Amino acid sequence: MSRHVGVDIGGTFTDVAAVDLDSGESHFRKLPSTPANPADGAAAGLAALSAEVPLADVSFFAHGTTAGTNALIEGKGARTALITTEGFRDLLEIARQRRPALYDLLARKPRPLVPRRWRREAAERLRSDGSAVRALDAESLERELNFLKQEGIESLAICLLHSYANSSHEREIRALAEDLLPGIYVTASSDLLPRFREYERLSTTVVNAYLGPLMSRYLIALGERTAAAGVRVPPHVIQSNGGLYPLAEASRVPAATILSGPAAGATSAASLCARLGIERAISMDMGGTSTDVCLIDGGLPAAASGREVAGYAVELPGVDVRCIGAGGGSIIAVDPGRLLQVGPRSAGAEPGPVCYGRGGAEPTLTDALLVLGRLAQAGLLGGEMPLDATSALKVVGERVAEPLGLTTEQAAGGAVEVAVANICRAVESLTVAQGHDPREFRLIAAGGAGPLIACEVAKTLAIEEVIVPDHPGSFSANGLLVSDIRRDWVRTQFMRADGTALSVLTEGLRQLEQAARDWLAENALADHPFVTLRSVSARYEGQDYELDVAVPSGKIDRRALATITAAFHSAHEQRYGYRLSGQNVEFVDLRVAAIADVPAPRRAASVGGRRVPEPTNMRTVYLKQRGAQVQCPVYERGELVAGCSVDGPAIIEQYDSTTYIPPGSTARVEADGDLRITSR
Numbered sequence: 001m002s003r004h005v006g007v008d009i010g011g012t013f014t015d016v017a018a019v020d021l022d023s024g025e026s027h028f029r030k031l032p033s034t035p036a037n038p039a040d041g042a043a044a045g046l047a048a049l050s051a052e053v054p055l056a057d058v059s060f061f062a063h064g065t066t067a068g069t070n071a072l073i074e075g076k077g078a079r080t081a082l083i084t085t086e087g088f089r090d091l092l093e094i095a096r097q098r099r100p101a102l103y104d105l106l107a108r109k110p111r112p113l114v115p116r117r118w119r120r121e122a123a124e125r126l127r128s129d130g131s132a133v134r135a136l137d138a139e140s141l142e143r144e145l146n147f148l149k150q151e152g153i154e155s156l157a158i159c160l161l162h163s164y165a166n167s168s169h170e171r172e173i174r175a176l177a178e179d180l181l182p183g184i185y186v187t188a189s190s191d192l193l194p195r196f197r198e199y200e201r202l203s204t205t206v207v208n209a210y211l212g213p214l215m216s217r218y219l220i221a222l223g224e225r226t227a228a229a230g231v232r233v234p235p236h237v238i239q240s241n242g243g244l245y246p247l248a249e250a251s252r253v254p255a256a257t258i259l260s261g262p263a264a265g266a267t268s269a270a271s272l273c274a275r276l277g278i279e280r281a282i283s284m285d286m287g288g289t290s291t292d293v294c295l296i297d298g299g300l301p302a303a304a305s306g307r308e309v310a311g312y313a314v315e316l317p318g319v320d321v322r323c324i325g326a327g328g329g330s331i332i333a334v335d336p337g338r339l340l341q342v343g344p345r346s347a348g349a350e351p352g353p354v355c356y357g358r359g360g361a362e363p364t365l366t367d368a369l370l371v372l373g374r375l376a377q378a379g380l381l382g383g384e385m386p387l388d389a390t391s392a393l394k395v396v397g398e399r400v401a402e403p404l405g406l407t408t409e410q411a412a413g414g415a416v417e418v419a420v421a422n423i424c425r426a427v428e429s430l431t432v433a434q435g436h437d438p439r440e441f442r443l444i445a446a447g448g449a450g451p452l453i454a455c456e457v458a459k460t461l462a463i464e465e466v467i468v469p470d471h472p473g474s475f476s477a478n479g480l481l482v483s484d485i486r487r488d489w490v491r492t493q494f495m496r497a498d499g500t501a502l503s504v505l506t507e508g509l510r511q512l513e514q515a516a517r518d519w520l521a522e523n524a525l526a527d528h529p530f531v532t533l534r535s536v537s538a539r540y541e542g543q544d545y546e547l548d549v550a551v552p553s554g555k556i557d558r559r560a561l562a563t564i565t566a567a568f569h570s571a572h573e574q575r576y577g578y579r580l581s582g583q584n585v586e587f588v589d590l591r592v593a594a595i596a597d598v599p600a601p602r603r604a605a606s607v608g609g610r611r612v613p614e615p616t617n618m619r620t621v622y623l624k625q626r627g628a629q630v631q632c633p634v635y636e637r638g639e640l641v642a643g644c645s646v647d648g649p650a651i652i653e654q655y656d657s658t659t660y661i662p663p664g665s666t667a668r669v670e671a672d673g674d675l676r677i678t679s680r
Contacts, residue, residue: 003057004601005231006480007045008064008261009038012288012329012349013448015656016045017477018053024602027052028474030381030448030656033349038067039221046229055230060598062244062480063235064264067218068211068257073310075111077210078154078185081118083144083173084202085161089119092206095199100311110311113210118151120144122160122173130166141173145180156181157209159189159202164492167194185212192253193315195492195589200306203313208255215254219247236485240318242267242301243486243595246523255316258309261476262292262321266301268479269444272469273299275603275672281442281467282427284457285475286450288329288366289346293322293426295436296444302430305537305548317488317593322426328366328449329353332396332415334403340411342418355392356385363399365419365449367392368412373621373632374452374651374660382655409622409629420456427461435574442467446475451659455648455677470673473656485525485596489515490589497538497565497585499558506556508590509534516594530596537589538568540580546588547571603672613644616653623649625663640669 002021007014016029029048034041042063046055071077082092092112101107122144123137148156156177163170167190174188187209189201223234237250240259250257262285269283273296281296295302306315325344329352333341342365351359353366369375370392379386393408401411431438438461445454451468458466469475489512495501513532520530534551549568552560565585573579615633622629635646637654645668646652648661652675659675661667667677 002059003053004060004062004481004598005046005049005053005055005058006062006064006264006477007042008264008477008480009033009041009066010261010287010289010476011035011066011070011346012327012352013473014038014041014045015474015477016049017471017474017481018049018058019481019601021059021599021601026471028471028477028656030473032352035070035349038065039218039225042222043225043229046226046231050230056232058231058233061226061231061233061235062238062483063222064238064261064476064480065218065257066261068215068254068260069309071211071214072207072258072312076214077113078213079118079152080114080155080157080206080210081120081148081151081153082114082157082159082202082206082209083120083122083141083177084159085125086121086123088161088198089116089121091199091202092119095203095313113206113312114157118148118153120148122169124160124169126160126162126166126169128162128165130162132166136169136172138172138176141176142180145177149181153181153184154213155185155187155209157187157189157202157206159198159205161198163188163190164194164196164201167191185209185216187212192255193490195315195490197315200313200315204255204315207258207309207312207314208253211254212251215257216251219251223247238264238267238480238483239486240314240316241303241486241488241593242270242319242483243593244480244483244598245485245487249487249523253316255314258314258316259307259318259321259323262294262323263319264476264479264483265292265446266294266296266319266321266479267483268469268475269294269296269446270299270301271479271482272444272467272674276467276670276674278442278467280440281444282431282438282463283444283446284423284427284450284454286423286445286447286453287327288352288448289325289327289348290323291326291423291426291447291450293324293423293430294319295430295441297436303548317490317591320430322429324422324426326365326419326422327447328364328369330365330419332363332365332368332400334400338404340400340404340414340418342415342422353392354395355387355389357388357391361395363392363395363415365415367396368415369449369452371396371408371412371622372416373619373629375658376619376634376653380448413622413624416453416456420453420460423453423457424460427457435577438463444469445659446472448473448657451657453660455660455662455665458677459679464678466675466677468657468659468667468675468677471654471656472659473654482600484598485528486593487516487519488591488593490591492588493590495587496541497561497568497587499561501587502556502558502561505536505561505587505590509551509556509592512590512592516592520594520596525596528596528598530594533593533595535591535593536564536587537591538564538585538587540572541584541586547575548591613640613646615650619651621649621651623663642669642671642673644669
C-alpha cells in the first residue's frame with residue numbers, strides 16, 4: 001500500500017491524518033500539542049497512528065507547523081545581525097513611519113529583531129539600475145564582521161540598497177561572512193526576495209535570518225524523529241502559499257512558513273470546493289488558539305504578496321488568511337468598562353481551559369460552550385479528554401456572570417456572541433473591504449470549534465448555507481494530503497505595459513521559468529507532472545501600490561498584453577470601485593510559480609441510502625432564543641447516512657469536532673459525508 005501522512009501542529013492540538021492512495025481509507029488522530037518541543041507532539045501523533053497505519057508504507061509525509069510563527073511572536077529567535085548600505089542602519093526602526101494605533105498615544109512599535117549595536121554598515125552604493133556608485137570596501141567590511149564574531153552572532157541578514165538590480169555586493173558579503181564566521185546562518189535579500197521596496201525587503205530578510213537557526217534545528221529534529229518512528233521518506237513542509245517544499249528548502253527560507261498551518265486549511269477548503277463544485281466560499285477554521293479565515297474565489301484561495309506578522313513585514317507570497325485570537329482556548333474577561341472580551345489571549349495547550357483540569361484558572365470559550373451544553377461532559381476526542389463541567393460553571397459564574405450581573409448561561413452566551421462578532425469582522429475585512437458581498441458565498445465550518453458557532457456566524461453575515469466537512473477537526477491536516485509542491489520566483493523589472501515591453505516581458509518571464517525548471521530538476525521533481533504559472537504586478541503610472549494579474553500561457557504578443565491590461569483594469573475596479581481606462585499601466589514585478597503535482601488520494605466510498613436518524617441521547621442545552629434550557633437530541637455523525645436530515649435544535653458529535661444546529665436550521669448529509677446546513 002502507498003499512504004500519505006500529514007501532521008499539523010497547532011497552538012493547542014496536533015492533528016495527524018493518513019490516507020491510502022488507492023482505497024481512500026483514512027485515519028485521524030488528535031493530541032494536545034507540546035509547546036516546549038513541537039517535534040514531541042509530531043512523534044506522539046505518529047506513534048498513535050502506527051497502531052492503525054504501518055509507517056513503513058508511508059510514501060509521502062507533509063508537515064504544517066507554527067514553530068516559526070510562535071518564535072517570532074514570542075521573541076525567541078536567534079542572535080541576529082544586519083549588514084546594510086552605509087546610512088541605512090536605522091531603516092529597520094523607521095519602517096513606513098506608520099503608528100500601530102492612530103489615536104493611541106501610548107502605542108509602541110514592535111521591538112526591532114536586530115538591536116542597533118548589531119546593525120552594521122557596508123561602505124558601498126548602487127543606483128536603482130544596478131550600476132555602482134561606490135565599490136564595496138572589503139577591508140572595512142572585514143572589520144565589521146570580526147566585531148560581530150566577537151559579539152557571538154548566530155545569524156546574519158544582508159540587505160543592500162538596490163541589490164534586487166545587482167546582487168554582486170551581497171554575494172561578496174555572503175562569501176566573506178561564511179569564511180570569517182564559519183557555521184553562521186546567512187540570508188541575503190537578493191537570494192530571498194529580489195524586488196524593490198527597501199523596508200519590506202529588509203524586514204523579510206531579517207525575519208528569515210532571525211528564524212533560521214531555530215527552524216533549522218527544529219526541522220532537523222523533526223526529520224530524525226520521523227525516521228526513528230519508521231517513516232522512510234523525508235518530510236515536506238507547507239509554506240504560506242499553500243504549497244509544499246522539501247525540508248532543506250524550508251530550512252533555507254523559514255520565513256515562508258509563517259502561515260504554514262493556516263495555509264494548509266486554505267488548501268483544504270479549495271479542495272473541498274473543487275469536490276463539491278463550489279466557486280465561492282469563506283473558510284472559517286476555528287481551533288483551540290485562533291480562527292483562520294480565508295476566501296475561496298473561482299475555486300482558489302485568495303492570494304497576498306505580503307503581510308505583517310506580530311508587527312513585522314513579511315513580503316513573501318502566501319494565501320490571504322486572516323488569523324484572529326478567537327479559538328476554543330480564548331480567554332473570556334470583563335474589562336474595566338464592564339465590557340465582555342474574548343481573546344486574543346489564549347490558555348493554549350498548557351494549561352488549557354479550566355474544564356480540561358490541567359491547572360487553567362481563567363474562563364475560556366470552551367468553558368462557555370460546555371456551560372451552554374453544546375459540548376458533552378463526557379469529553380472530547382471520543383471521551384479521551386473528559387471535561388469538568390462543575391469547574392467551568394464556577395469560573396464562568398465568578399469571573400464573568402457576577403461582574404456583569406447575568407446568569408451563568410447568559411454570560412456564556414454573551415461570550416459566544418462576542419466571538420462571533422470578532423470572526424464576522426475578520427470575514428468582512430476579506431469580503432466587504434475588498435469589494436465582495438459575503439451573501440454570495442458559502443461558509444465552510446472547520447476546526448474543532450468552528451462547527452459549534454458557524455451557524456451564528458452565517459446568520460450574522462446573511463450567508464445562506466454552511467458546509468461542515470466530514471472531518472472538520474482535522475481540516476488542516478487533511479489539507480496537507482491534497483497540497484502540491486510549489487516554489488515562487490519574483491523579480492522587479494519596471495516597464496510600461498505597451499508594445500515596447502513585449503521583448504523585456506517575454507525574456508524576463510522566460511528566465512524565471514528556466515529557474516523554476518532548474519529547481520525542479522535539482523529536487524528530483526522534473527519527472528512529476530508540473531505547471532508554471534506566470535503573473536505580473538501592475539499599477540497605474542503614479543500609483544504607489546500594485547495588483548497581481550495573471551499572464552496567459554503561450555506567446556506574449558500585443559493581444560496577450562491587451563488581455564493582461566484589461567484584467568488589471570477589472571481587478572482595480574473590483575478592489576477600489578473605479579478604473580482609469582485612459583491611464584497608462586506599468587508592470588513592476590514579474591512572477592513565476594512552479595507547481596509539481598503530488599498524487600491525490602481517492603475518496604473512500606460513502607454509505608448510501610436514506611433513513612430517519614435516531615439520536616444517541618438527549619442533552620440539556622441553553623437556547624438564547626427561548627431564554628431557557630431545553631432537551632436537545634444528540635446524534636453520532638458516523639451513524640448518519642447520505643441523504644438523511646437533522647432538524648435543529650440538535651447536536652452532532654464526532655471524534656474531532658461537534659456541530660451545533662440551532663432552531664430553524666436543517667443539516668443534510670451529502671453523498672461524500674459532508675453536512676450542508678440551511679435555514680428552514
